[in-house]
Amino acid sequence: MSNLTTNFNNKTIKYKQLLSNFKSLLKKNSLKFTVQREVILKTLYNSDIHLTPESLHQLIQKKYPELKTGIATVYRTLSLLEESGIATSLSFGAQGKKYELGAKKHHDHLICTECGSITEFVDEEIEHRQQKITEELGFKMSDHSMQIYGICKKCQNK
Amino acid sequence: MSNLTTNFNNKTIKYKQLLSNFKSLLKKNSLKFTVQREVILKTLYNSDIHLTPESLHQLIQKKYPELKTGIATVYRTLSLLEESGIATSLSFGAQGKKYELGAKKHHDHLICTECGSITEFVDEEIEHRQQKITEELGFKMSDHSMQIYGICKKCQNK
DNA sequence: ATAGTTTTTGGATATAATTGCAAAAAATAT
DNA sequence: ATATTTTTTGCAATTATATCCAAAAACTAT
Numbered sequence A, B: 001m002s003n004l005t006t007n008f009n010n011k012t013i014k015y016k017q018l019l020s021n022f023k024s025l026l027k028k029n030s031l032k033f034t035v036q037r038e039v040i041l042k043t044l045y046n047s048d049i050h051l052t053p054e055s056l057h058q059l060i061q062k063k064y065p066e067l068k069t070g071i072a073t074v075y076r077t078l079s080l081l082e083e084s085g086i087a088t089s090l091s092f093g094a095q096g097k098k099y100e101l102g103a104k105k106h107h108d109h110l111i112c113t114e115c116g117s118i119t120e121f122v123d124e125e126i127e128h129r130q131q132k133i134t135e136e137l138g139f140k141m142s143d144h145s146m147q148i149y150g151i152c153k154k155c156q157n158k
Numbered sequence C: 001a002t003a004g005t006t007t008t009t010g011g012a013t014a015t016a017a018t019t020g021c022a023a024a025a026a027a028t029a030t
Numbered sequence D: 001a002t003a004t005t006t007t008t009t010g011c012a013a014t015t016a017t018a019t020c021c022a023a024a025a026a027c028t029a030t
Helices: A015-028 A035-046 A053-063 A071-083 A124-136 B015-028 B035-046 B053-063 B071-083 B124-136
Strands: A087-091 A097-101 A108-112 A118-121 A140-151 B087-091 B097-101 B108-112 B118-121 B140-151
Touching (some): A015 A035, A035 A053, A035 A097, A053 A097, A124 B124, A124 B140, A140 B124, B035 B053, B035 B071, B035 B097, B053 B071, B071 B087, B071 B097
Parallel strands (some): B108 B140
Antiparallel strands (some): A087 A097, B087 B097
16 A cells, blocks of 8 residues: 655645645655646645545646646646645545645544535544544554534525 | 454444345335345445455355346445445545445444555544534534544554 | 336446556756 | 656556436336
């Protein structure tokens, strides 16, 4: 499975800092810093909504048409970002996956199964428990992801 | 590919009970009870490992060749089972999805990124917090999923 | 049991995601 | 700077997953 090495953890971060983290991650794993990878990272950073690989690809094609970035590269880079903990993906069953930078600050997700909206939240207590549980089981945690599915307030009032 | 699963707190329900739940769910939603749906449920029930749609399909074809169950039906039924909370899927990035019956008792997952093994666990405190958080946010929770990624004990000692 | 209605099915088709490969770009060595 | 090595890229091919549709099966009402 994944064999990437990472060493920084995720806090709210300026793009410059993020980029520098990304670069050192690449170097550490003998990967190359390419203009496509940068553009993908930057576009994700500048988007405040969760993007699908497809929509991210379209955004990039429109903004940087001269690059002719292929969809395969978008998929590959998103996987890379996810494996290294820089981005996170949310599963939407039939509707595919959506990505976001996980670099802001760690948080979990409430997903409305009616309208697809995503609400983020952080709960220290849960984070704590997770740490404790993994320790008890002799597991060395590197990452986690949690989603709660249900119906949001708006959709309940319809 | 590794596959061992450890169950803690495994309150397995009887197949008869599960089947009856499934039937009433179908009726409630004006869906029909078909032999294909039963075979898929039963095969999932009888497997103690997490199955991909593809491997589930192969198992069924081998055991019930006269049914000529199509892969599309397997996918459709798995989605149905997941939506209704009877089964859960775990994402494995490039390696696709794996399904299990969620009917035993709710649990979360520790996934080893080294060997791919899955360990299940339940933590009441986390379950509690989840409930509380969703209530506070006016959300009506129907389901949730949590995965912790890291390195398992075995793989650490290599 | 039979006929009428509704839903599901398998197969084909369409879309999403991944992978192989030769050419191109990036890093390294000279 | 240029040549050599390593990795990435885009495209095409493949595999995974979802959807369309006509025929078949399940249910309902007689």
